[in-house]
Amino acid sequence: MPTIKDIASAAGVSVATVSYVLNDTRYVSPDKKERVLRAIRELNYVPNAVARGLRVRESKTISLIVSDITNPFYPDVAKACEDYAREFGYTVNMVNTGDDPQRLAGALEQLRKGKVDGAIVTTAMEADRELLRQLMEEGYPIVVAHRPLERFAGDMVVSDNYRGGVLAANHLLGLGHTRIALMTGVPGSTVSLLREQGYEDAMREAGVEVRPEWLISGEAKYAPSFQATRALLQLPQDIRPTAVINISDIGALGILDAAYDLGVEVPGELAVVGFDDLFIAASRCVQLTTVKIPRYEIGRTATELLLKRIAGGKPERSELLTLPVELVVRRTCGSQTSEYNVSEET
Structure with a gap:
């Protein structure tokens, strides 16, 4: 060495x-x-102190790394991190990467500089695997949250994204829809890929073909989803979707507005399902059917696990914690306005 x-x-x-x-x-x-x-x-x-697993000093600060600080998905995650960290005398430094690998690398470099004692990474992509692996081998506490990584040797706290895709598709299939489109999210995101896999498996199990035209990127954002909806609704009548799943509520709002502009009635002509169950989804003028992601629980559990690693050093084995999801049914899929929950076992 x-x-x-x-x-x-x-x-x-x-x-x-x-x-x-x-x-x-x-x-x-x-x-x-x-x-x-x-x-x-x-x-x-690798500095000797780190290589031996020793902590030269503690900053009593942890990093929460997110992809888009303006996305309403993250406030509940951040609040949970802060609530739990404060109980143990820690503060939380939130870093926005915009899914830029260089900005993620810069945020994680704060570990080596001793500016933070550990990091919760909610933005992980396959391209980030090597950087995360190297930092963990050097002894730095890191927890991957929200976006899982396949065959990852570190700690992860995620929601059951695959099950969410199954729940959304099965609900629409149960309502009689067979032309169901899916708007995917950030390219390369395992969250998007797992939800897509759940949707495709549910469609296949029901004996329903998934046409290539029905898989279209909405980037989990409003504007791209708005434009993607316009493209879907201009397909020939015999293949035009009667239902659309967006992997985010923000994207689902883009679907609703595009349908409104084109004079397409929701839910009469188009059923819409989102993901996340943001506060706006339950508003009276929206009433969006959505898959509820346990955002606060993800943040709290990830922080609890990170502080445990900071206090106890490098673990003998890593933990993978998968939190359950729920389908919250509202007006946009044609059900009653009053909501009810469908648990993960449904």
Whole structure:
């Protein structure tokens, strides 16, 4: 394993300069700092204290990393993190990445700098796997939440996205719909992929064909979902969907507005189902049928697990916690305005 002396030799600086860069304790010229950082990367250097699993100091701060701070999905997650962290004297630093891998890497670098004691990552994509693996091997506490990663060796707290896709599709099939479209979300997101898989399996089980035209990206956002709806409703009458599932409530609002603009009656001519059960879904003017995702529970459980790792060091085995989902039935699929819940066992 390389040492500070090896880094100093490779960078052509003194051992003291390397120490200043590692601990951020004194000004180092940009040129020297870059040489030191380059040597650290090339030699794959891990500070001895971290390699031994020791904590030099505690910041009493954890990071909550989200993809879009303006998305109403995240406030409940953040509130749960803050509520639980405060009980143990921790504060929460929320970082917005916009699904930019470089911004995620920058946020996680705060672990190495000692600015935060651990991180909850809700934005994980397959491309981020190696970075997360390396940080965990270096001994940094990380919990992946919301977006699961396949074959991931670390702790994860997620909802049952596959079951959600099954519940949404089965409900519409039970109402007699056979032309059911699905608006997918962020490309590469396992949340979107699992919900899509649940939808497709439910359709296949019912003996209903899924036409390629019915799988269209709404990016889990309002504007792309609005435009995607216009495209779906312009399909030939014999293949035009009579029902649409969007993997987010925000996207489902785009469907409702596009249908309104085109004079398509909801739910008479088009049934609509969303995901998340945001507060606006239950408003009287919307009454959106949706799959309820336990956002607060995801945030609290992830924070509880992260603080457990911070206190106890690297675990012998990781945990995968999958939280149940519910279908909340309202007006937009043609059911009664008064809602009722369908549990995951339905």
